[in-house]
Amino acid sequence: MKLIVGLGNYGSLYETTRHNAGWIVLDQLIEKYGFTQQKNEHNSIIFFSSINNEKVLFVKPQTYMNNSGIAIQAIMHYYKIDVKDLVILHDEKDFPVGKNQFKMNGSAAGHNGVKSVIQYLGTQNFNRYRIGIGQPEYGWKIIDWVLSKFKPDELESIMSTSKTISNFVSDWTKGTSFQNIMNLYN
Numbered sequence: 001m002k003l004i005v006g007l008g009n010y011g012s013l014y015e016t017t018r019h020n021a022g023w024i025v026l027d028q029l030i031e032k033y034g035f036t037q038q039k040n041e042h043n044s045i046i047f048f049s050s051i052n053n054e055k056v057l058f059v060k061p062q063t064y065m066n067n068s069g070i071a072i073q074a075i076m077h078y079y080k081i082d083v084k085d086l087v088i089l090h091d092e093k094d095f096p097v098g099k100n101q102f103k104m105n106g107s108a109a110g111h112n113g114v115k116s117v118i119q120y121l122g123t124q125n126f127n128r129y130r131i132g133i134g135q136p137e138y139g140w141k142i143i144d145w146v147l148s149k150f151k152p153d154e155l156e157s158i159m160s161t162s163k164t165i166s167n168f169v170s171d172w173t174k175g176t177s178f179q180n181i182m183n184l185y186n
Contacts, residue, residue: 001055002173003081004029005072007090007113010062016155018133019113019146022089023060024155025131025162030058032166042074054173057081065113069120076121084178087127090114091146095132098157100165102182103128127178129165131158 006026007019014020035047035058047058057079061071076086090113095101105125108115118124134154136145150158165185172181 001057001079001081001085002169003057003059003072003075003079003086004169005059005061005068005086005088007065007068007088007117008060009065010060014147016149017147018093018150019065019091021091021131021133021158022113024158025089025129026058026060028159028162029166029169033058033169042078043071044075046075051169052173056169056173065116067116068113069116069118072117073120083121083123083126087129087172087178088114088117089129089131091133092130093133093135093142093146095130095134097132097134097150097154098161099132100161101130101186102165102168102178103130104178104182129168131162 004026006022008014008023009019030047033049033051035049037048039046043061043063045060045062049056049058057075059075061068063071075081090111094109104127107124108118117126133146136142168181168185171184
């Protein structure tokens with residue numbers, strides 16, 4: 001079983017904000033691969049899918065960004081999912097919009113959602129897909145920047161680049177290692 005989690009904040013106020021880049025990409029994956037069932041459990045909306053005869057859970061935690069680890073830990077425990085079968089999709093301020101990258105582990109680098117995941121999983125060794133949202137423009141505080149809405153061309157760039165990598169799910173469920181996913185798509 002594979003677990004793909006988009007980090008974000010729920011509510012219409014946050015829908016197209018930079019901090020919700022993970023949900024934006026997750027929505028595209030759900031649209032491409034479909035789902036057979038949707039449940040609200042473990043402080044999350046979970047979309048159940050089957051890809052290449054492998055169960056895949058697409059997840060949107062409903063705990064707000066800074067407490068994402070609570071929901072992820074509960075899902076992993078309940079469904080007995082190993083950390084190697086997890087990918088976190090999240091925004092990355094150190095990349096410009098349009099630059100994205102798979103990564104196998106590392107620190108939170110100041111990202112409070114990732115910090116929460118590290119805290120609740122007790123490890124920083126989990127797979128990620130980092131989605132560039134750009135550095136704050138001059139005069140912006142980081143919190144205001146990540147909660148600002150994407151400009152239309154930026155949102156189009158996010159969606160376009162995520163379509164390019166969407167086949168990683170199919171490759172991963174066929175047994176391609178995450179290291180090879182990084183080599184193929186980075």
